[in-house]
Amino acid sequence: MAVQTDERPQTTPTPDAGSGAGTAAASSDGRTLPKPSPRGITVAVVLGLFLAGGIWSVIDLRINFASLMDSWANTQNFMGRALPLDFPAWDELLRGTLTTLSIVLLATLLAVLISIPCALMAARTTCRSAALRTSSRVFIVIMRAIPELILALFFLRIYGFGAGAIAGILALGLHSVGMLGKMYADAIEDHDDGPRQAQETAGAKRIQQIFGSVMPGITPAVIAHALHRFDINLRASVILGWVGVAGLGADLRAAQGVGNYPRLLALGLIVLLLCILVEIISGRLRMKLLGRAEPSRFGVLWAWQKLRSRWSGERLETRPSLGSRTIPPWDGARIARFSHIGLTLALILASVVYIEWSALLALLASWTDADVSSWEVFTGEFHVAAFFTGLVDLPEESQRWFPPHDGDIQSTIFAQILVTIQIALAATFLGALLALPVGALAARNVAPRPGLAQFFRMVIVVTRGVPELILALLLIIIMGLGAVAGTLALALGAMGLLSKLVADSIEDTDVRIQDALVTGGAGRAQVFFAATMRQSAPAVVSHVLYQLDVNFRSATLLGIVGAGGIGYQLEMARRTLQWEVVTYILICVVAVVLLIEAVSVFMRRLMR
Amino acid sequence: MSVPTDYDLSLRDVLKFFPPSTTAVKDVSLDVGPGTFTVLLGLSGSGKSTLLRLLNGLHTPTEGEVRVLGTDVAQAGRSELRRLRRDIGMVFQQFHLVGSMSTLENVCTGALGSLRGPRVGLFSYPKSVRQRALEQLERVGLADHRFQRADTLSGGQQQRVAVARALVQRPRILLADEPVASLDPESSNQVMSLIARIAREDSLTVVCSLHQVELALQWGDRVFGLRHGELVLDDSSCNITHERAMSIYGNSAVLPAAAGAGAAATSGAAL
Incomplete structure (x- = not known):
């Protein structure tokens, strides 16, 4: 139903808009509906297929009220066993939290450091060589196509299971290049090329132009996307705990493994709080570093500010006499800006030290001949030297993963991949179903009352704050292992993100058209379908397709914790050390990812 | 590579073609002596910007020769071009x-x-x-x-x-590409008089593209009129009446390029 409204405008003009004029056959051939174009038909057919796929998946996965009702009893049962919450000792908790945060911070930093040169080579304005541009783009796409899980498995194999931190950093960092590299390249290409041209005219070299105009121009985008990626990586790093990446995820897995629900729930709560806290801090940093960016109206930070009283009046800067200074004076704003940059650097340094703790201690010991074995309270597991020895092992390790082999369970693998696709389809369908009304009502230009829009925005903020993994873990316990839990968790996640995107694209529509229809006497619903929905439909459909892509990846990941689908097979193969089978499954997963992406790129082109 | 000449800028039969089918500048020859305030006058799309960008090597001519401060821009190597660009300042519309x-x-x-x-x-x-x-x-x-x-x-x-x-x-040469097209009349006047004043003080050679006849006649010593990439007017500004300058916009017959194309550094125009 909800997605139907999306496709209808593609084929015919909405009846609300056309019916008034269509009463009499006035024109020469009497046709009041256009002949359907091949493009329109293709769009309708593909969207129809997706819609049908979504409905079929929901039915086939047995997601219905009866099964939801059944789990109600389980919920009560579970709550009885899970309460009171059992928080780990504070030092254990601190170790897990700090490890997770350090991994995420360093992974994001690694991603930024790789992404910037990649983006500079991929952008038309900064790279003249077409061959270099293409190869850089291809590298970025490959990084995006390989799930972080696969990279994590690979690096864990190379560095051993003790090296949970470095594997996590490398996996998340490299995979993030797939998103950040593309975002940065787009930012460079979208950015005004004039200043760079002006510097070229003045005889500046390419590298001077890049640092003198391109980098200052895109710094806000670089930071904003990096902070966004930090949020994503935090959530992903917890899931990677299931395959051996250190941090809170590993603790969660341990609790799940022994069925210690009070502990599981407590840790889940910690992760939830951490996610919210990180969003607040990253929003804060974004505002400080970028100077005057307005926080997203769907972020936790926005909600926080809304709850607080209005921002106090802008500080008026009084300029002292400048004389012949050529370096700005240390006024409040400058000190604040530098202290934030300093804080960021300090955090990065602290993370490196924390992750490398034992290595540093060992280094210290070799200088002082002290016995350090008793010092290692927070044991970082990885040593710089091991990184390079690990690289030496790479060719040998690769051999163990090849050639890919189906492990004589080919039919199971294909069946499970199908289930994963079903989960993605069903979750996207359900998510979109919920997101369309929620998103529309959260848009200020549609909601009947401002209060209602604000209420729905709050709903979106809360939904987006909950990590899918925590939802999935809860649902698995309540409903048992399987696809239903995964689907519902992903559906809620999809709803959060999609509602935000829907609300944004609805608010981006041209209000004058709405006004024109209102002037013509159209009712609220008529205006919504004829003008608002019609304008935002292409954007909404492309967001939904993107969500399908995201959901397939997430479904694969969530399978590992037991939320159904191919992830579980992957985990089995990993546990039994059948690396050829892991490779086989990975190839299948990447193939599906690329297929979905190809379809969504194709659709976006058609609808443009 | 460097050959001493009397002119800061000299173009010989310059043609610039952008694939697939745009000829932005066609058979333009002109010379500008040191210290001249030159105005390129023409509608948008008449090739003014391209001409300016040919002067500092942002574009290379498809045919013909562009000599700036004695250097053949098309033949200049990377570092030579860089050195040349140091001597050429540029101001942009945006x-x-x-x-x-x-x-x-x-x-x-x-x-x-x-x-x-x-x-x-x-x-x-x-x-x-x-x-x-x-x-x-x-x-x-x-x-x-x-x-x-x-x-x-x-x-x-x-x-x-x-x-x-x-x-x-x-710089020794200042290029200005529609420097006042995005400004209100008062700011325009300020910026134009600033450029003129500085050009005089530093004895800069200025090439400034404009599309308003009034500004061109007010500030330029010498005016080049461009239409569809061709040079249709080349004279000292004091010899140009408003009507004659306007005619390069109209549908009237193409004016022959003024005979004394080589008569460079011109009389002190109305400043």
Whole structure:
């Protein structure tokens, strides 16, 4: 139903808009509906297929009220066993939290450091060589196509299971290049090329132009996307705990493994709080570093500010006499800006030290001949030297993963991949179903009352704050292992993100058209379908397709914790050390990812 | 490569073709002597911008020869072109300042051509460059705004900063591509008189593209009229009546290029 409204405008003009004029056959051939174009038909057919796929998946996965009702009893049962919450000792908790945060911070930093040169080579304005541009783009796409899980498995194999931190950093960092590299390249290409041209005219070299105009121009985008990626990586790093990446995820897995629900729930709560806290801090940093960016109206930070009283009046800067200074004076704003940059650097340094703790201690010991074995309270597991020895092992390790082999369970693998696709389809369908009304009502230009829009925005903020993994873990316990839990968790996640995107694209529509229809006497619903929905439909459909892509990846990941689908097979193969089978499954997963992406790129082109 | 000539700029039968089917500049020959305030007059799309960009090697001519300060631009190697560009300042219609950088740092970027390596932040520029930048900012009357973000300035102020940036290069030639097309009449007047004043003080050769006849006749010593990439007018501004200048926009017959195309440095025009 909800997605139907999306496709209808593609084929015919909405009846609300056309019916008034269509009463009499006035024109020469009497046709009041256009002949359907091949493009329109293709769009309708593909969207129809997706819609049908979504409905079929929901039915086939047995997601219905009866099964939801059944789990109600389980919920009560579970709550009885899970309460009171059992928080780990504070030092254990601190170790897990700090490890997770350090991994995420360093992974994001690694991603930024790789992404910037990649983006500079991929952008038309900064790279003249077409061959270099293409190869850089291809590298970025490959990084995006390989799930972080696969990279994590690979690096864990190379560095051993003790090296949970470095594997996590490398996996998340490299995979993030797939998103950040593309975002940065787009930012460079979208950015005004004039200043760079002006510097070229003045005889500046390419590298001077890049640092003198391109980098200052895109710094806000670089930071904003990096902070966004930090949020994503935090959530992903917890899931990677299931395959051996250190941090809170590993603790969660341990609790799940022994069925210690009070502990599981407590840790889940910690992760939830951490996610919210990180969003607040990253929003804060974004505002400080970028100077005057307005926080997203769907972020936790926005909600926080809304709850607080209005921002106090802008500080008026009084300029002292400048004389012949050529370096700005240390006024409040400058000190604040530098202290934030300093804080960021300090955090990065602290993370490196924390992750490398034992290595540093060992280094210290070799200088002082002290016995350090008793010092290692927070044991970082990885040593710089091991990184390079690990690289030496790479060719040998690769051999163990090849050639890919189906492990004589080919039919199971294909069946499970199908289930994963079903989960993605069903979750996207359900998510979109919920997101369309929620998103529309959260848009200020549609909601009947401002209060209602604000209420729905709050709903979106809360939904987006909950990590899918925590939802999935809860649902698995309540409903048992399987696809239903995964689907519902992903559906809620999809709803959060999609509602935000829907609300944004609805608010981006041209209000004058709405006004024109209102002037013509159209009712609220008529205006919504004829003008608002019609304008935002292409954007909404492309967001939904993107969500399908995201959901397939997430479904694969969530399978590992037991939320159904191919992830579980992957985990089995990993546990039994059948690396050829892991490779086989990975190839299948990447193939599906690329297929979905190809379809969504194709659709976006058609609808443009 | 360098051959001494009497002209700062000389173009010989220059043609610029953009694939697939645009001829932006067609058979243009002209010479400009040192210290001349030259105006390129024409509608948008008449080839003014292309012509300017041919002068500093941002475009290379498809045919013909472009000589600037004695250097053949098309034949110049990378470092030679870079050296040449240091001597040519340029001002753009859209100012092209880095909005997030301070005014002073924007002016400093003009000196990049004579510095080694990338620069980030005011600290990274030598004190001499910073002081030179400040002097130029003082000249355009914006020294008080030196630590303000460039995007907080008005359009006219931004253009003056851009002029200061071009001057930090210590150029011999100043190119201006529609410098006042995005400004209101008052700011336009300010910027044009600033450019004229500085050109006189530093004895710069100026090539300024404009589309308003009034401004062209008011400020230019010498006016080149362009239509569809062809040179249709070339005379000292005091010899050009308003009607004659307007005719390059009209449908009337193409005026023959003035006979004395070589008669370079012209009489002191109305300033």
